[in-house]
Amino acid sequence: MPDPVRLLVASRNPKKLAELRRVLDAAAVEGIELVGLDEVPEYPETPETGATxxxxxxxxxxxxxAATGLACVADDSGIAVDALNGMPGVLSARWSGRHGEDEANTSLLLAQLADVPDERRGAGFVSACALVLPNGTETVTRGEWRGVVARERAGGGGFGYDPVFVPDGGDRSAAELSPQEKDAASHRGIALRALVPAIAALR
Structure with missing residues (x-):
């Protein structure tokens, strides 16, 4: 049995590693060892200044x-709210001014939408996933998950804006779904599944 191929996941969020692991397991992709940023020596990270x-x-x-010599997968995701002309968009993680402050970001979004009627609270979670190989080969996939922004939080699962996002056709927030339910429908699940063939080819 050959050694597993190490694949760097450019995240310190254990939930993101677990999500990719579930997607690979569901696709019966074996022989891939996922490695998080906490498991490799620190390296300088370029600011995320992209417009998309x-x-x-x-x-x-x-x-x-480039830093590790490993194939690396990374995602950038956020919520695009119709009534805010697609914002927060790429600024989702730092909408309130500081990166990764989920509570503050969600509170600001709810405040900005306080006067917006229910029929205009449409939004979409968007995820782009990139796989870059040490030889320079690049694969990028995208997923979108439509729904509405609720008026208050519900559920303790997920992360980010999940507690206030109710997917189209459902009555529970993304934070109230099981991991398997979320994987099947979510923006990141869609983007990761589209990336599976490229990941499987690493073996």
């Missing part, structure tokens, strides 16, 4: 591949 999710995902994946 795709550009930011590539920035992260290129950095990881």
């Amino acid at each position: 999710f795709e550009e930011n995902a590539l920035i992260k994946a290129r950095d990881g591949a």
Whole structure:
């Protein structure tokens, strides 16, 4: 049995590693060992200054591949709210001014939408996933998950804006779905599944 191929996931979020692991397992892709940023020596990370999710995902994946010599997968994702002309978009993780402040970001979004009627609260979660190989080969995929922004939080699962996002056709927030339910429908699940053939080819 050959040694597994190490694949760097450019994230310190264990939920993102677990999500990709579930997607690979569901596709019966074996022989891939996922490695998080906490498991490799620190390296300088280029600021995510891209104007699109795709550009930011590539920035992260290129950095990881160059620094470690491993194939690297990265995602950039966020929520695009119709009533805010597609914002927060690529600024989702730092909407309130500081990166990764989920509570503050969500509170600001709810406040900005306080006067927006229910029929105009449409939004979409967007994810772009990039796979960059040490030889420079690049693959980028995209997924979108439509729904509406609720008026208050519900559920304790997920992360980011999940507690206030209710997918189209459902009555529970993304934070109330099981991991398997979320994988099947979510923006990142769609983008990761589209990336599976390129990941499987690493073996």
